[in-house]
Amino acid sequence: MKRIFCLPICFLFLVNANAQLGSGDIADGLKQALTIGAKKSADRLSAVDGFFKDAAVKILWPPEAQKVEKTLRNIGMGQMVDNAILSMNRAAEDASKSAGQIFIDAIKSMSIGDAVGILRGSDTAATVYLKKTTTPQLTVSFKPVIDASLKKTDATKYWKDVFDTYNKLPTTFKKVNPDLTAYATQKAIDGIFFYVAVEEKNIRKNPAAQATDLLKKVFGGN
Numbered sequence: 001m002k003r004i005f006c007l008p009i010c011f012l013f014l015v016n017a018n019a020q021l022g023s024g025d026i027a028d029g030l031k032q033a034l035t036i037g038a039k040k041s042a043d044r045l046s047a048v049d050g051f052f053k054d055a056a057v058k059i060l061w062p063p064e065a066q067k068v069e070k071t072l073r074n075i076g077m078g079q080m081v082d083n084a085i086l087s088m089n090r091a092a093e094d095a096s097k098s099a100g101q102i103f104i105d106a107i108k109s110m111s112i113g114d115a116v117g118i119l120r121g122s123d124t125a126a127t128v129y130l131k132k133t134t135t136p137q138l139t140v141s142f143k144p145v146i147d148a149s150l151k152k153t154d155a156t157k158y159w160k161d162v163f164d165t166y167n168k169l170p171t172t173f174k175k176v177n178p179d180l181t182a183y184a185t186q187k188a189i190d191g192i193f194f195y196v197a198v199e200e201k202n203i204r205k206n207p208a209a210q211a212t213d214l215l216k217k218v219f220g221g222n
Helices: 011-017 023-046 063-074 078-108 112-120 125-152 155-168 180-205 213-219
Strands: none
Touching (some): 023 112, 023 125, 063 078, 063 155, 125 180
């Protein structure tokens, strides 16, 4: 699996390698590491095709709408379906631009106790911490951006066209009308945390070279 961004959370090695460091250095190093990773993750996922061309996070139709997709493709309306999928992913990429600052704000408020807890936690302890502390803000931030982006990229129109077409078919007895904005918002957030967890596990097993003096001091064992 390709690396999507660098989240240098190699603090599993911190206690033994840098026992002489104070808790303040530990917390500062952890915050700096998380900040670097958060910015790179947001930059990657907010780029064009950050979601759309990544099979692990690409937003597809919700399960309850898959019958709609299959039906429309079978009657030659595959392009309409494809347009709706592309637009959902473009909206997620657009909304992800705000993720970096939200993560950074949460990281700044991290206490020394939080840092120690992450150090001693599981291989996704940092991911769990960020998910717990940022999901409400991410949802509030993402939802209006995604709603606007869905309209800007014509996803709302495509979605309406898709379901209007499906609902008018003589074989349709149960009309479908899922909340596109809520669905795309949740999938965008899921995508971000998916890669936070993947990279955290990877970095814990394979510490990367640190880019700043503080990170070298805290994580490098110098």
